[in-house]
Amino acid sequence: MSKKEKKIKNQVEEPVHLDIPEDEIWTYQVEGLAAPHINKPYKNYTIKKIIFALVIIVAVSISCYFSVRTVQTETFEYKDTDTGYELSKFSNTGYIKELTIDFLSEVEYDRSNDDAETNFEIVKDESKRITSVGAYALNCDGTVRIINIGAGVDYVDPKAFYSCWALQQIEVDENNPNYCDVDGVLYNKDMTEVICYPCNHDQYLREKYGYEEEPYRADATEEYVKDIQTYVVPSTVKTIGQLCFNYANLRAIYLPEGLEKIETLGVFKLHEPKDQYSNTPSLESIYTYKTENEISDTHFTSEEVFTEVYSSLPDTLQYIGSDAFSYNQTLTYLYIPESVTYIGHHAFWDTVYKEDGSLLGVTQIFIEADEDSFNKNVKTGDQWRPQYDYMLFKKSVDMVFDSERAD
Amino acid sequence: MGNKIKSFFTEIKTHWNTPAEGKYVPYKEYKDVVFAVGSNYAGAKTLEYIGFWSACYLIMHHYKLPYLTFSVIGILNMPLGYISALMWWFVCDNLGFLPKKTEKKFYAAYVGMMLFGISTILFDYSLLFNQSGAFITYLNGLEGMSATACFKTFGTHFLYTGWVGARNIFWRKKLLPKYGRYKYSLYCDVVPKCIMVILIGWLPVYNIPDVATRVWVANLLFATYNVFGFANNLETCTKSISPNLQERILVRSYPVKISHIFNSILAIILPAIIGSLRHEWADINMYRYVIPITFITFAALTMFFAGRIKERIPQPPVEKKVQIKFWDGMFGVLHNKYLLINTVVGLIDSLGNGMLPFVTILYFYTFRLSGLPYSLLVALISFAGTPPDLLSPYFLKRFSYKQIMIFYQLSRGIGNLIIAAAMWFCGENLVLCGTICVVVLFFMEMTKTVPTTAGHDMNVRIGDYQMYLSGERLESFAGVFGWFTGPITSFVGLIIPIFLLKYGFNSNWEVLFIDDSRRNIIVIPLIVDVIGFFLMTIPYLFWDYDSKKQNMVMEVLKRRAEVTERKAQEEGEKVSGGYLG
Numbered sequence: 008m009s010k011k012e013k014k015i016k017n018q019v020e021e022p023v024h025l026d027i028p029e030d031e032i033w034t035y036q037v038e039g040l041a042a043p044h045i046n047k048p049y050k051n052y053t054i055k056k057i058i059f060a061l062v063i064i065v066a067v068s069i070s071c072y073f074s075v076r077t078v079q080t081e082t083f084e085y086k087d088t089d090t091g092y093e094l095s096k097f098s099n100t101g102y103i104k105e106l107t108i109d110f111l112s113e114v115e116y117d118r119s120n121d122d123a124e125t126n127f128e129i130v131k132d133e134s135k136r137i138t139s140v141g142a143y144a145l146n147c148d149g150t151v152r153i154i155n156i157g158a159g160v161d162y163v164d165p166k167a168f169y170s171c172w173a174l175q176q177i178e179v180d181e182n183n184p185n186y187c188d189v190d191g192v193l194y195n196k197d198m199t200e201v202i203c204y205p206c207n208h209d210q211y212l213r214e215k216y217g218y219e220e221e222p223y224r225a226d227a228t229e230e231y232v233k234d235i236q237t238y239v240v241p242s243t244v245k246t247i248g249q250l251c252f253n254y255a256n257l258r259a260i261y262l263p264e265g266l267e268k269i270e271t272l273g274v275f276k277l278h279e280p281k282d283q284y285s286n287t288p289s290l291e292s293i294y295t296y297k298t299e300n301e302i303s304d305t306h307f308t309s310e311e312v313f314t315e316v317y318s319s320l321p322d323t324l325q326y327i328g329s330d331a332f333s334y335n336q337t338l339t340y341l342y343i344p345e346s347v348t349y350i351g352h353h354a355f356w357d358t359v360y361k362e363d364g365s366l367l368g369v370t371q372i373f374i375e376a377d378e379d380s381f382n383k384n385v386k387t388g389d390q391w392r393p394q395y396d397y398m399l400f401k402k403s404v405d406m407v408f409d410s411e412r413a414d
Numbered sequence: 415m416g417n418k419i420k421s422f423f424t425e426i427k428t429h430w431n432t433p434a435e436g437k438y439v440p441y442k443e444y445k446d447v448v449f450a451v452g453s454n455y456a457g458a459k460t461l462e463y464i465g466f467w468s469a470c471y472l473i474m475h476h477y478k479l480p481y482l483t484f485s486v487i488g489i490l491n492m493p494l495g496y497i498s499a500l501m502w503w504f505v506c507d508n509l510g511f512l513p514k515k516t517e518k519k520f521y522a523a524y525v526g527m528m529l530f531g532i533s534t535i536l537f538d539y540s541l542l543f544n545q546s547g548a549f550i551t552y553l554n555g556l557e558g559m560s561a562t563a564c565f566k567t568f569g570t571h572f573l574y575t576g577w578v579g580a581r582n583i584f585w586r587k588k589l590l591p592k593y594g595r596y597k598y599s600l601y602c603d604v605v606p607k608c609i610m611v612i613l614i615g616w617l618p619v620y621n622i623p624d625v626a627t628r629v630w631v632a633n634l635l636f637a638t639y640n641v642f643g644f645a646n647n648l649e650t651c652t653k654s655i656s657p658n659l660q661e662r663i664l665v666r667s668y669p670v671k672i673s674h675i676f677n678s679i680l681a682i683i684l685p686a687i688i689g690s691l692r693h694e695w696a697d698i699n700m701y702r703y704v705i706p707i708t709f710i711t712f713a714a715l716t717m718f719f720a721g722r723i724k725e726r727i728p729q730p731p732v733e734k735k736v737q738i739k740f741w742d743g744m745f746g747v748l749h750n751k752y753l754l755i756n757t758v759v760g761l762i763d764s765l766g767n768g769m770l771p772f773v774t775i776l777y778f779y780t781f782r783l784s785g786l787p788y789s790l791l792v793a794l795i796s797f798a799g800t801p802p803d804l805l806s807p808y809f810l811k812r813f814s815y816k817q818i819m820i821f822y823q824l825s826r827g828i829g830n831l832i833i834a835a836a837m838w839f840c841g842e843n844l845v846l847c848g849t850i851c852v853v854v855l856f857f858m859e860m861t862k863t864v865p866t867t868a869g870h871d872m873n874v875r876i877g878d879y880q881m882y883l884s885g886e887r888l889e890s891f892a893g894v895f896g897w898f899t900g901p902i903t904s905f906v907g908l909i910i911p912i913f914l915l916k917y918g919f920n921s922n923w924e925v926l927f928i929d930d931s932r933r934n935i936i937v938i939p940l941i942v943d944v945i946g947f948f949l950m951t952i953p954y955l956f957w958d959y960d961s962k963k964q965n966m967v968m969e970v971l972k973r974r975a976e977v978t979e980r981k982a983q984e985e986g987e988k989v990s991g992g993y994l995g
Binding site for chain 2: 023024025032033035037039043044046056059062066067071074080081098100101114120122123127142143147166169170272275276284336352360362389396399400401
């Protein structure tokens, strides 16, 4: 008999017959199995009950203790690095609205004060300097409005202030050699990269320009759009950083000619309130300006301050990161200049949609290069073009090669 | 052949309204089963789109609640869970029919819980404590929570437990005699459930700006929603549709299986409809219109057909059913080695608890699927399990349970490892990564069917073994293992959420669009899960319950039945439902 046949034979259920005396039906032990325990009292019944109950109580208590310890988070968590300390995690107590990142800090409570909003102070150890801010140090915080970056911070991770919904301003100490801010927006020191436009920066601008309430999209005046929802990227900027403008409330962005890179999720999902229940995409236009003078004022006054303005991406742009413009469904015109050599996957994802049978948003992509040179020179990621519903499936929008830029 | 078809139709026509001799179910009821179970199943499946868990699209796109908060709520609810489980067991021991005095005590306890719960919602108990004290500052520091939110969440669980407990006693007593034990809950739950489904989509709770307030209000809303059930009751009802075993099998094999086609069609159509919305899965209209309309339609159909399905197996009245003593049941199951092994396997499996649904992430955030392509891919992978199902008898005969389960765990481990490697090394090449993942998922679905069938079969055998050990199957007492494992699994289940938080996953799922973050968020937990799968093979090495032992156990059980039935007959007692029948 082969090994295989033997194996099969072993698995087949063979009929068995057991000769069990009548008086042993409740006690008969099958070979290899535990003996039955029926209608018999358990030995040490009470002790077993106590042990059982104790084990449950101890297990639940230990679990609760360790679970509670595990989910307990310090307000400030730091990592020791070669150059100093890194702020690796900030967990808001629920009441910290302004955060200064310079020295190791901890929260101390005033026991005599019963007002949760004011009963604490942040105490700093000035002998321990924070030199970096790690990725996701602040993540989905809904309370912090202002972040002050100290003079000693030499690295801020691009993902450091991810989805800080209430964040209005990032202020940088003027003695910081690596970073600076322009009216609450974070830049590197030589202003060649815009790093973080805070999610709620529009609230700061509203206060600055005297708008009391945030209007719904349909109610925004021309003046409001100009003051609050238009941003001029300074002329020195070469790179729009990763996640830089994500979730900002902007309708128009003026990019400088000279810009070379728009990093991953650089202009991702810009939005504004549609009504009291929902938001709607906001970004309508991207312009590029040429200038003879250096422009550092980010507040838009008029196009007259520029030498020349044209629609869409700058002629100097080389790199468009993945998801760079995703979900901006109100964007309508997109022109890719010949200078572009890389377009990441899903770079313009969901910028087109169908409504009442009409195709809206980025319905075509205009490309300066001809088809051959585009295919030869530009490295593109998967699904870089937006797609729309077509015969129950998805279809990418058309590319129009050899195009001239629209006015 | 022609004659056979003709006689088949004649048979159906003849017994359309009245069943054949020896049978109980007229063919008209077969038709009703198709529509009733089909609607009920499709309606229940539609509700899977709504839930207080992080992967629910409503929570994912609109509520945006911190991921770790769900674990925090779990910990807050755990101690009360044990107390309410004890009370529940007491009610279940008596199957809902309590002596008058005890019933009053239970009502008092449940109403007390409800009142306490309501009071925590109306008043802020956290204000009773020193706001600068360690307790309150600790609660304020919990992810997504505040002291106020903690007290209100705690109270919500009291409200929920009291409400469900009191309703359970009240409605069981009132409706069970009229509608039977499987259908009665549909009648008292369907209307409030429909209202809650509408409210969940329309109440703008997700617009509350403060996250802690949003958490407790959402918890209250979903707890209220969960008070009312809409499970697959009518399919359960078909288990007792006829006292004739063959007829029962026939009903469960054909009309019930055919009825699932409603859901299969819905599973393709619904994502296609959702895909046509402007913001697809993130469109709130999915919860305002698509889900409520779908659910209410199927709920109405369910109620229309529910009355036509009958329970026919004569069973002792629930209030007369004899229960085994609490402690005897407890110790009985604790002596069952195979339940212990399964418990250890479950414990190791908890290593993967808290993991995000990586297949969903793969579809939505890596491949950006929606609409019909999504439906078709999901349907294709689900279908992969069907052909091997036909070969289950062969595999079950050819291989031992131990071999099947070890293969199952290894296949899961290797499959997930390949997916993790694909995502790590070629995550940006969507075509290559996607192809690898889909092929592996297809293979994993294929290799799941036989172990699942083997598992069901083995559960029955474990019941037989328990019967051999204790003289009863003690199925409800098997839950006692959960009491021991619950605290451990809830702690172990925190490991992955803590990892995920570290890699950037909190309340905004769109972090998954960032390639390197998505890679860490998916791959690291997947590797933890893979370790779990490999470790899970170890307990199965000790599994020695084979067919030979099962046959010997069955011999013992038969002999017991034979002897006790004969004795009963000798003593002039009526015997029913035993070994000899």
